[in-house]
Amino acid sequence: MVKLFAMSVLYKGPNDSTLLKSAFELQSFGYFQRKSVQEFMGFVTKTIVERTATAARQSVKEKEYMCHVYVRADNLAGVLISDDEYPHRVAHTLLTKTLDEFSAKVPSHSWPKLNETQVTFNELNVMLAKYQNPKEADAMTRIQQDLDDTKIILHNTIEAVLERGEKLDDLVAKSEGLSMQSKAFYKTAKKTNACCRM
Amino acid sequence: MDLDDNFPAAKRIITEIQNIVNSDSKLKEFDLVIQPESQNKSPVIYVDHCLGLESWCVRHVYEYVYQRLISIRKRLKRQVSNDTIPLLTSALLINPEVLTFWNMRRELILDGCLKPDDELQFSAVVLSFKPKCAEIFTYRRWIFFNILKDFSSNHVILNELTIGLTAAAGYPSNYNAWNHCYWFIQKSLEQENYSLISHQWEQTKTWCSEHVSDHSCMQYRQRLLKCLVADKKCLQHLECCTSKSLMRFFNSDERHKLMRPSEDYFDEAIGVALDELYFNEDLIVMYQNHESLWNHRRFLCYLLLDIYNIDCIKEALMNNERRVSTKLSRSNELYVKKHVLWLQTALCIPIKLL
Numbered sequence: 001m002v003k004l005f006a007m008s009v010l011y012k013g014p015n016d017s018t019l020l021k022s023a024f025e026l027q028s029f030g031y032f033q034r035k036s037v038q039e040f041m042g043f044v045t046k047t048i049v050e051r052t053a054t055a056a057r058q059s060v061k062e063k064e065y066m067c068h069v070y071v072r073a074d075n076l077a078g079v080l081i082s083d084d085e086y087p088h089r090v091a092h093t094l095l096t097k098t099l100d101e102f103s104a105k106v107p108s109h110s111w112p113k114l115n116e117t118q119v120t121f122n123e124l125n126v127m128l129a130k131y132q133n134p135k136e137a138d139a140m141t142r143i144q145q146d147l148d149d150t151k152i153i154l155h156n157t158i159e160a161v162l163e164r165g166e167k168l169d170d171l172v173a174k175s176e177g178l179s180m181q182s183k184a185f186y187k188t189a190k191k192t193n194a195c196c197r198m
Numbered sequence: 199m200d201l202d203d204n205f206p207a208a209k210r211i212i213t214e215i216q217n218i219v220n221s222d223s224k225l226k227e228f229d230l231v232i233q234p235e236s237q238n239k240s241p242v243i244y245v246d247h248c249l250g251l252e253s254w255c256v257r258h259v260y261e262y263v264y265q266r267l268i269s270i271r272k273r274l275k276r277q278v279s280n281d282t283i284p285l286l287t288s289a290l291l292i293n294p295e296v297l298t299f300w301n302m303r304r305e306l307i308l309d310g311c312l313k314p315d316d317e318l319q320f321s322a323v324v325l326s327f328k329p330k331c332a333e334i335f336t337y338r339r340w341i342f343f344n345i346l347k348d349f350s351s352n353h354v355i356l357n358e359l360t361i362g363l364t365a366a367a368g369y370p371s372n373y374n375a376w377n378h379c380y381w382f383i384q385k386s387l388e389q390e391n392y393s394l395i396s397h398q399w400e401q402t403k404t405w406c407s408e409h410v411s412d413h414s415c416m417q418y419r420q421r422l423l424k425c426l427v428a429d430k431k432c433l434q435h436l437e438c439c440t441s442k443s444l445m446r447f448f449n450s451d452e453r454h455k456l457m458r459p460s461e462d463y464f465d466e467a468i469g470v471a472l473d474e475l476y477f478n479e480d481l482i483v484m485y486q487n488h489e490s491l492w493n494h495r496r497f498l499c500y501l502l503l504d505i506y507n508i509d510c511i512k513e514a515l516m517n518n519e520r521r522v523s524t525k526l527s528r529s530n531e532l533y534v535k536k537h538v539l540w541l542q543t544a545l546c547i548p549i550k551l552l
Contacts, residue, residue, distance in 0.1 A: 001408060001409050001412075002407070002408045002409065002485070028367065030229045030248075031229065031245070032229045032230075032231045032250045036232070064370075085409070085410050085411055085485060085488070087484060134484060181232060181233065184234050185232045188253070
């Protein structure tokens with residue numbers, strides 16, 4: 001499926017990251033799964049930003065999903081979760097554009113102090129809807145050309161992004177952002193070896 | 199008959215499910231809700247036309263209904279009774295892959311205990327939970343073929359095609375769903391209704407561009423395309439700009455050879471195939487390295503030569519494929535090589551990469 005599921009803007013502090021804004025499009029998931037899927041995507045977003053170096057790009061594949069991360073030199077970070085059919089280049093182009101627009105709207109000195117409730121940036125929802133069709137990104141060729149010089153690190157699982165000695169299972173168990181139900185959902189999904197089907 | 203009754207709540211749960219199924223004609227989804235332990239309340243969740251069952255009780259409920267249904271089925275004299283309906287409903291929602299249970303529902307339809315329209319609605323809900331389950335599709339076709347026996351209404355068949363497409367979106371490469379759609383297309387063609395095939399041709403085009411690695415969808419389009427090029431009547435409802443593709447594919451000399459007034463249909467059919475070839479090219483450019491797209495391309499090349507095996511088409515195809523292969527050789531290296539090799543060996547097209 002060519003699909004964008006979630007797009008988020010975060011600030012990467014020295015120890016952890018704070019979510020500044022996020023948008024989701026989860027209609028393709030079952031009604032009863034959406035809440036857990038959303039929580040889990042939020043969890044993955046935060047985890048991966050914290051494990052991406054400043055001024056770096058990464059793409060992480062996990063089953064049929066892709067998670068694209070871009071942390072800028074000024075520690076503003078963008079994460080896009082898509083299906084793996086969605087063109088990777090377009091995803092990174094989109095991240096660049098999103099962060100550009102965000103920093104134009106929200107002044108950089110306020111980023112370290114803000115949290116999600118204090119930020120108004122509804123353009124994120126608009127962009128998530130608009131760029132479901134990657135053809136819309138054709139107009140962003142300039143950014144795309146800049147991208148060609150940047151290296152994108154590609155990982156084949158989430159586990160590969162984690163630091164030595166870390167385990168995804170432990171992180172899920174410790175996470176405060178995940179409800180009991182989502183943790184159970186994660187365990188079941190893992191057991192049946194399918195991300196969101198049972 | 200001894201049936202263990204170690205989960206007394208089961209009867210209440212299946213009655214509750216049956217009541218929801220009966221009362222809500224707009225019920226759209228069923229799913230299991232992960233909940234490892236009983237929360238001391240009913241495990242049946244019903245919100246916003248969606249029905250959920252908490253996972254902790256699934257095993258007990260299923261054991262309860264399964265034992266009872268099998269013992270009913272084993273009796274020599276099978277008596278149909280309305281009491282079996284709630285058992286069947288829960289059993290099939292949880293596990294729709296048991297053909298015996300669907301057969302019991304078939305008998306209930308024949309006896310007039312179940313209404314075919316309600317059954318279409320119920321099986322659509324089951325499909326939302328298991329979108330690939332072949333038994334559900336067979337059951338629906340059985341209702342259409344044996345009970346309703348009416349394929350003339352576009353409205354009904356369009357609804358069925360929508361259900362097929364929704365199921366296809368719920369499970370990748372869902373051949374059963376596409377097969378279901380194709381069955382209805384065939385039925386409509388038998389009725390000499392040629393508008394639906396055009397409708398599907400247009401609709402799945404968008405669908406394909408949103409699911410570029412779904413080869414079942416492309417295979418469905420291949421079957422549609424075969425119908426379109428084989429019968430002139432199938433083309434009459436098609437809205438497409440085939441002439442553009444013809445202009446693009448053939449140079450003016452070649453066009454002159456092709457454009458004989460007596461054979462205008464020939465042009466139209468080849469135009470549809472060429473349209474698809476260009477559409478496929480756009481997708482390959484946008485979405486790199488998807489085998490399904492290249493396989494689809496193979497089919498299109500094969501079809502063109504299979505139906506119109508004349509030199510001028512062969513040459514135009516060779517030029518076109520050389521252009522495409524050269525353009526894509528960097529981004530799709532492996533697939534381009536395979537494609538060229540295949541053109542050389544299978545179609546005897548002496549193509550050389552620049």
